[in-house]
Amino acid sequence: MEAGKEEQRGVVRFLTAEGVGGREIHRRVSAAYDERSMSYNPIMDTLAQELLQGLECPVCFDYMVPPITLCENGHNICKICKPKLFECPTCKGWEGLLEELEEHIRKTHNTGDFIRDATGKYTDITPKMRRNCSWAQVVFTLGEIFFLHVVTTDIYLFAYILHVGNVNNAKKYKYRMTFKTRDGCDSFTTCRVTQSYLDDIVSIRRTENCAVLSYKFIERCMGEDREVPIECEILKVD
Numbered sequence: 001m002e003a004g005k006e007e008q009r010g011v012v013r014f015l016t017a018e019g020v021g022g023r024e025i026h027r028r029v030s031a032a033y034d035e036r037s038m039s040y041n042p043i044m045d046t047l048a049q050e051l052l053q054g055l056e057c058p059v060c061f062d063y064m065v066p067p068i069t070l071c072e073n074g075h076n077i078c079k080i081c082k083p084k085l086f087e088c089p090t091c092k093g094w095e096g097l098l099e100e101l102e103e104h105i106r107k108t109h110n111t112g113d114f115i116r117d118a119t120g121k122y123t124d125i126t127p128k129m130r131r132n133c134s135w136a137q138v139v140f141t142l143g144e145i146f147f148l149h150v151v152t153t154d155i156y157l158f159a160y161i162l163h164v165g166n167v168n169n170a171k172k173y174k175y176r177m178t179f180k181t182r183d184g185c186d187s188f189t190t191c192r193v194t195q196s197y198l199d200d201i202v203s204i205r206r207t208e209n210c211a212v213l214s215y216k217f218i219e220r221c222m223g224e225d226r227e228v229p230i231e232c233e234i235l236k237v238d
Contacts, residue, residue: 121233128226141234157218160210163194170196177211178231181220
């Protein structure tokens with residue numbers, strides 16, 4: 001059975017490279033094996049279906065022919081559906097150019113303080129904070145896109161900056177974050193390498209690979225409207 005599977009893979013690869021359409025590939029593969037056995041072969045038909053599922057576009061469900069587009073996580077999308085998408089339909093990873101994503105964010109999500117253009121050190125001020133809430137902001141700097149996320153629980157505040165890109169590119173940047181009490185007597189500063197927006201956010205908080213402060217300390221940082229100033233700076237790793 002494994003030999004038959006490898007043989008069919010080779011046939012599918014050859015026909016795809018020749019530019020044969022997906023449904024025609026299915027017809028030829030099925031016909032070849034039916035002809036060889038002179039009868040319907042359910043095992044071979046299952047193998048053909050298995051192989052061709054990997055060539056099926058998740059959007060239009062047609063079989064793909066070259067050029068086949070891959071998202072940064074390796075999911076296939078056909079050349080016809082690709083221009084119509086802003087993100088991968090399988091994992092929601094970005095499918096377009098960085099410039100296109102920036103334009104999309106500015107046009108679609110430009111509300112309140114959700115977007116910031118930054119150069120060097122800057123101060124963000126969160127809206128009214130309370131226990132068990134979250135706040136986020138997109139930051140454009142260094143020609144890249146970053147995502148600041150602040151989350152509170154009953155006893156902690158977690159804050160981190162994610163790079164919008166793959167894991168390897170995220171390692172090229174770091175961020176410095178400082179929280180100061182209202183009276184200026186105490187402060188907390190952390191410097192971390194950015195992680196990718198594709199990383200497990202829950203794991204980032206669980207492993208404390210971010211800024212972690214007690215909620216009581218954060219209350220000492222709050223202004224009259226319970227807003228929290230955060231000094232931030234995003235830098236390239238030396």
